[in-house]
Each structure stands twice: as C-alpha cells, then as structure tokens.
Amino acid sequence: MTEASDVSEVETANKKFWDEPCGTNSYNSLGFNSKQDFDSWFFNFYSYLDDFIPFNSVKGKKVLEVGLGMGSVSERLGKEGAEFYGMDIAKGPVDGVNERFSENNFDGKAVVGDVLNCPWDDNYFDYVISIGCLHHTGDFYKAVDELVRVLKPGGQGVFMVYNAFSYRQWLVNPLRTLIQCFSSGFASSIRGEEDERGMYDCNSRGEAAPATEFLGRKEIFNYMTELKTQVKIRSENIGSYFLFPLPRSLKLKLFSSYLGLDLYVNFLKEEN
Numbered sequence: 001m002t003e004a005s006d007v008s009e010v011e012t013a014n015k016k017f018w019d020e021p022c023g024t025n026s027y028n029s030l031g032f033n034s035k036q037d038f039d040s041w042f043f044n045f046y047s048y049l050d051d052f053i054p055f056n057s058v059k060g061k062k063v064l065e066v067g068l069g070m071g072s073v074s075e076r077l078g079k080e081g082a083e084f085y086g087m088d089i090a091k092g093p094v095d096g097v098n099e100r101f102s103e104n105n106f107d108g109k110a111v112v113g114d115v116l117n118c119p120w121d122d123n124y125f126d127y128v129i130s131i132g133c134l135h136h137t138g139d140f141y142k143a144v145d146e147l148v149r150v151l152k153p154g155g156q157g158v159f160m161v162y163n164a165f166s167y168r169q170w171l172v173n174p175l176r177t178l179i180q181c182f183s184s185g186f187a188s189s190i191r192g193e194e195d196e197r198g199m200y201d202c203n204s205r206g207e208a209a210p211a212t213e214f215l216g217r218k219e220i221f222n223y224m225t226e227l228k229t230q231v232k233i234r235s236e237n238i239g240s241y242f243l244f245p246l247p248r249s250l251k252l253k254l255f256s257s258y259l260g261l262d263l264y265v266n267f268l269k270e271e272n
Contacts, residue, residue: 059080064128065084082127118147127151128158131159148229161213166261191214233265234263
C-alpha cells in the first residue's frame with residue numbers, strides 16, 4: 001500500500017485498515033482466549049500507562065477517548081465510573097467497545113467519527129485521551145486543535161504519538177535522524193515510508209498503516225504552548241528485542257525516558 005498524501009485519502013484508507021482493531025496481531029500471536037486475558041497483558045506490558053492516564057480521577061467526569069484499539073483503556077475508564085464517550089475512524093473498534101460497555105453495563109458509548117472534525121461542542125469534556133492515534137490521521141496539528149477545542153478550560157488531556165528520535169529511528173535511519181537532530185534541535189516531524197510504517201503498525205494481512213507521522217518533543221511542546229496549554233512530555237516504551245537478552249523492565253528503566261518509541265504528552269488547558 002502506498003502512503004496516502006491527501007487527508008481525505010488517508011481517512012478513506014484508515015477506515016478500512018483500522019477496522020481490524022490495533023492490538024489484534026498481539027491478541028492472536030500471543031494466543032489469548034478472552035478480552036480479560038488480553039487486558040491483563042496489555043496493562044502489564046504498558047505498565048507506565050497509569051502515570052499518564054488519570055484513571056483514578058475520572059469518576060463522574062465527561063471523558064473522550066479517540067482511537068479505541070481493542071478497548072482495554074475504554075473498559076477501564078468505564079469501570080472507574082467515567083461518563084465515557086469514544087470515537088474511532090473505523091467501525092470495528094467502535095463495535096468492540098460498545099460490546100464491552102453493554103456486557104458490563106457501563107455508562108458510555110462509542111461512535112464512528114473523525115478526530116479532524118470532532119462532533120462535540122467547544123469546552124465539552126473534562127478529560128480527553130488518545131493513545132497511538134493522532135499520528136495516523138494525516139494532519140496531526142488539526143487533530144490536536146480539535147482535542148484542545150472540545151476540552152473544558154482547566155480540563156486535562158493526554159495523547160501518545162511516535163517519537164521521531166527513538167532508538168529505533170537511530171538504528172534504522174541513523175543519518176536522517178542525525179540530520180534532523182542537528183537541523184531542528186529535536187523539533188522535526190517525519191512522514192514514514194511504507195516499510196517504516198510496517199515496523200510500527202501492521203495488520204493480519206501484512207499491510208502497513210496508511211499514514212504515520214513521527215514527532216519531535218520540542219515541536220510538540222512549542223505547538224501545545226501556542227494553544228495555551230501547560231504541557232509535559234515523556235518518552236516511553238522499549239521493544240522486547242532491543243538489546244536482547246536484557247529484561248525489558250531494565251531496558252525501560254535505563255533507556256525509555258531518552259530513547260523510547262513513544263511520546264506521552266500530558267496537558268492542561270488554561271483557564272480563559
């Protein structure tokens with residue numbers, strides 16, 4: 001699949017590609033027999049998620065999650081008592097989350113929609129959450145604009161995007177990464193080619209995600225500051241095969257805050 005350059009083409013391609021929820025390959029390859037088993041593995045593998053997602057503070061609050069994957073985060077938000085709103089570009093993840101909420105009688109619903117045109121009013125949500133989604137939209141900045149728009153003043157948000165200066169970028173594209181580093185001071189974004197996109201997101205048919213953007217933390221920080229948000233950024237996530245056979249827990253402790261695959265961005269929308 002060639003990378004879709006136009007945003008409308010990206011949207012069309014994403015609807016098809018992400019109809020198979022993100023995490024399906026892990027679910028199948030690791031041999032899980034239930035959503036509960038998958039969720040247990042998910043929150044153990046990404047054990048740092050509690051540092052970024054305020055699960056303990058969402059009870060009774062309007063919470064928007066964009067990009068639903070297998071629904072692990074969604075179900076936990078529902079379990080913690082959030083007034084949950086979910087949105088995904090594709091029907092598959094939406095159906096999966098609504099099934100989870102129906103089975104557990106949680107307060108909330110997911111809908112098919114586009115984060116570039118959020119169907120909610122300004123200043124509507126107490127929290128907005130998007131893990132591993134915005135870098136696939138074809139317009140990262142518009143997606144961020146929309147999350148900030150629908151967030152109440154004083155509300156909190158978190159999103160995760162791929163790090164343009166992770167250890168994987170240094171290993172796979174050392175010259176490009178070095179040039180980007182010195183020319184931009186860790187501020188550049190990069191649009192991944194098909195083979196590079198496939199290293200991060202690949203469906204069961206072996207196809208790479210239609211569009212992926214890799215972001216620098218300085219670039220994100222500057223843009224979020226322009227949007228009048230208070231922002232903190234930390235990198236996380238080290239692959240199991242990097243520096244094998246060191247245990248992943250040790251690699252996370254030693255390298256993830258500098259060279260992690262993902263950038264977690266927590267922000268507070270300033271009061272008017």
